Amino acid sequence: MADPQLTPVIVQDADTGRVLMLAYADDEAVRRTRETGEAWFWSRSRRELWHKGATSGNTMAVEEIRDDCDGDTLLYRVRPNGPACHTGAESCFAPWLWRIVAERAAQRPAGSYVTSLLEDGPAAAARKVGEEGVEAALAGVAESDERLVEELADLWFHSYVLLAARGLQPSTVEDELQRRHASSAGGASA
Numbered sequence: 289m290a291d292p293q294l295t296p297v298i299v300q301d302a303d304t305g306r307v308l309m310l311a312y313a314d315d316e317a318v319r320r321t322r323e324t325g326e327a328w329f330w331s332r333s334r335r336e337l338w339h340k341g342a343t344s345g346n347t348m349a350v351e352e353i354r355d356d357c358d359g360d361t362l363l364y365r366v367r368p369n370g371p372a373c374h375t376g377a378e379s380c381f382a383p384w385l386w387r388i389v390a391e392r393a394a395q396r397p398a399g400s401y402v403t404s405l406l407e408d409g410p411a412a413a414a415r416k417v418g419e420e421g422v423e424a425a426l427a428g429v430a431e432s433d434e435r436l437v438e439e440l441a442d443l444w445f446h447s448y449v450l451l452a453a454r455g456l457q458p459s460t461v462e463d464e465l466q467r468r469h470a471s472s473a474g475g476a477s478a
Contacts, residue, residue, distance in 0.1 A: 292316070294330055295362055299372065302351040302365040306459060308372035309380040311340075313362065321350055327364055346370030378457045386448055386458050393452040405449050413450040420446050 292314035299309045311329040313321070317337055320328040327348040331338040341347030348366040355362055373380040375387045376394035392402035405413050424439040431439075451458060 291332065291335060292330065294332070295360065297329065297362045297364055299327065299348065299364045299366055302367055304459070304463070306379055307381055308348075308366070308368060308378070318353070318362070321353065321364070325350055327366060341369065344370065344374075346372070348372070378459055383458065385445065389445075389448045389452050402449055402452070405446075406453050410450065410453040413446060413453040416446040417443065417450050 294312040294314055295318070297311045297313050298307060299311060300307050311327075312332060313328065314330045314337075317328040317330050320337070320339075327340040327350055329338045329340060330336075339347075347369045348364070349369070350364050350366050352365040353362060354365070368378075371378050371390070373382065373387065373390070375382075375391035377387045377390040380387075382390070389402055392400050393406055396403045396406070405416065420439065420443040424436065424443045427436040427439040448458065451461070
């Protein structure tokens with residue numbers, strides 16, 4: 289059996305404007321979305337209708353459906369009930385490193401460094417952020433550019449693990465930085 293005619297669907301958080309995912313819908317998925325007020329798609333991998341969140345609980349209440357100027361793409365503006373991405377990240381377009389950390393936080397695979405830090409609690413991750421922050425600062429003052437980059441990579445990585453340990457997303461930090469930028473001198477400077 290051939291797949292039905294599929295329309296790309298861009299899924300956007302109605303509150304933040306953040307793009308959460310790209311999926312596909314056939315006519316039946318769009319009909320069910322309109323009738324139920326929750327996002328339905330066509331799963332190309334399973335070749336069946338897919339009610340987003342049916343197994344994970346991470347449903348999406350659809351606030352608005354828009355089509356593009358050519359009528360060949362849809363935009364679902366949604367209020368998500370949990371992460372959009374199967375990795376546990378808020379968005380399928382989250383930074384690649386965050387998607388890995390979020391997936392490890394959700395699945396807790398044995399032997400994973402992320403898992404071991406998370407199982408020791410937020411304090412363990414916070415200690416690593418402190419340690420790596422000092423090492424990055426020292427590298428910035430007295431070591432090569434290569435060492436500074438290595439230490440900043442460690443700091444960023446452990447910062448992501450700390451966010452995961454506290455149940456937060458990197459977008460929370462981005463939102464705070466954006467708020468600060470907007471409030472400083474009318475948004476004229478960073």
